[in-house]
Amino acid sequence: MRRDVTLREVADLAGVSSRTVSNVVNGYANVTEHTRARVMQAVEQLGYRPNVLARNLAQGRSGQIAVVVPYLDTPYFSELLQGIIRAARAQGYNVLIDQTDGDPDHERMLINHGRSRLLFDGIIFSPLGLDQQALADHDPSLPLVILGERVSQGTFDHVGIDDVTASRQATEHLLDLGRTRLAAIGDQPYPTGEAAQLRTRGFREAHERRGVAVHDELVIATPRFNRADGAGAMRHLLDLPEPPDAVFCYSDLVALGAMHVLASRGLRVPEDVAVIGYDDIEDGAYANPPVSTISPDKELIATTAVERVLLRIASRTSLPGMELRAPHRLVVRESTVGRAAASRTP
């Protein structure tokens, strides 16, 4: 097993200093065409490839950003991740992935640079177990971008959509279809559930605007936004004396879980119960029936998050926290309007 070729060996072969080889390899500074050619030939001949570790140590950066999500198998995150990886790679950054399972201690550790320095230069983070206070206490020297809605200010950016407006639109859509007993699945009335609370706010605002009262007993809290929680909440709702005739689910997964229960009870969607989700994951579009939903511009969210974290890395000074809103749209499918062809509303 041959040792790796180093800069110095290339330099010796090309008859120049190792620093010059470095300059050529990195496209730095001014190098004569003649020198460059000589060096490049030596590089080819020896099959030289730079050692990133050494480079990074010398530069005091790792060239990596961490992306931290609570659960990797959540389709919404997988879809987002794709965009993030692409955007980061385009800027020469590698992406390190971590999953926290919502563990607050683990999350706290990560936003304080993890166990060791220089493992990643910045972090894109979707917190689940941390409340505002914990987030505000993060290591300010670590460039941080938060995914999803948060209400606090701090030395970090938020990238997300306007949850209140989106939720209001989803709810208005249901009300405008003539539904009267609307349920909401996914509220989280505790400190770490801000995103959920914003959606509940939108749900209520829609009722206000339409002059209808909210049926408080139909607003169901769930610890997570997954299928199982959606299914459990739906079962509960159907067991009520007066079940809902429409459900606003705070994620498409919740909607899929709810629809699963509806189907197993022999109820028709949307005839008996209309269902709308949130996130526009691919599963929803292919579900039976296809799920109406709020569709955030994921590609833009991904590129914006990467852009911001790299910006923060580049500017050594600490930037003020920014609130970045990506656009979203209401996607109407069969789960609310039946076999009518899917149409779109901005």
Place this chain on the structure above:
Amino acid sequence: MRRDVTLREVADLAGVSSRTVSNVVNGYANVTEHTRARVMQAVEQLGYRPNVLARNLAQGRSGQIAVVVPYLDTPYFSELLQGIIRAARAQGYNVLIDQTDGDPDHERMLINHGRSRLLFDGIIFSPLGLDQQALADHDPSLPLVILGERVSQGTFDHVGIDDVTASRQATEHLLDLGRTRLAAIGDQPYPTGEAAQLRTRGFREAHERRGVAVHDELVIATPRFNRADGAGAMRHLLDLPEPPDAVFCYSDLVALGAMHVLASRGLRVPEDVAVIGYDDIEDGAYANPPVSTISPDKELIATTAVERVLLRIASRTSLPGMELRAPHRLVVRESTVGRAAASRTP
């Protein structure tokens, strides 16, 4: 912005050599309880955290493994990834993720250590664009574990399930339900489609065992295993003069796509057409109706893959290629047997 605390500073405070601090921090060698306590106190006091980059450079390893999949938003991979990340982290390794989109050049680059050395110590790889020959030509100094079935031998391991047997069982299940016109969606009759071909083999073997002829025109090739391909193939099948009464899909996504089309054409599953998938992703279990499927032991696949790649990293000598088979089971749900309670077959 304070400079980071170094080993030497801790050493000075504790009144020992930096080498001793290193020994304590890493739990190396024999250190007196007294010394350890002194050092630990200094570590606490200064808030020392090791610099992984420096450590790795000195050790000539990166402490990272790369996991490379064609598409990140494929639920099967997301689910696998979770297990891989957990297992790797338990061994002190970080996971670098990359997505190739099936691009052969990109894939070829990765199995030859990427653009630079020391970025990752080993790689767990799910190839899509590379054929046997390209895989065999990989840099033998890079510990490599391939996910999924492959027929070749080489200086790398395979981790997967027994595709032929699993596919045979899925097909037998359909035949045993009394179905006579079985379709298969997902064949890939070209060099990079070996996994698909194994499934087709299982499909054919089942027919042989039951003494039934395969309807060749019902074996449909698709470039990928996603919903869109499943939907397209299903449309084609339904447009045939004699459509199938059962479909074996080479992935659950394909099955979901197919079921989507069946529903939109007003056909009932399983009454009109029985559908079985492959992979046992969560979407399948929550689909309407829930999809029967082949369920690979993903957790075991993940831990085995990590175990093997770390083993190869640890043993500097090149190990012979191994074929590692994880168990699988047939999971029977409504998409093949209707509302009968889901039961299990080994």
Place this chain on the structure above:
DNA sequence: TTTCGTCTTTGCAGCGCTGCAAACAGCATG
């Protein structure tokens, strides 16, 4: 007391690269 063996601690070199500032052209200007 000396010698040996074991356990603990240390010093030094160096992983492969880049930052920095100095050195060295080569050429035009005074």
Place this chain on the structure above:
DNA sequence: CATGCTGTTTGCAGCGCTGCAAAGACGAAA
């Protein structure tokens, strides 16, 4: 011919850590 200028190349130190081998400490055995 000295001076200054721009453009190119170089040498050296050092990023923060660990491998290695040697040194020191300490008690047991001779």
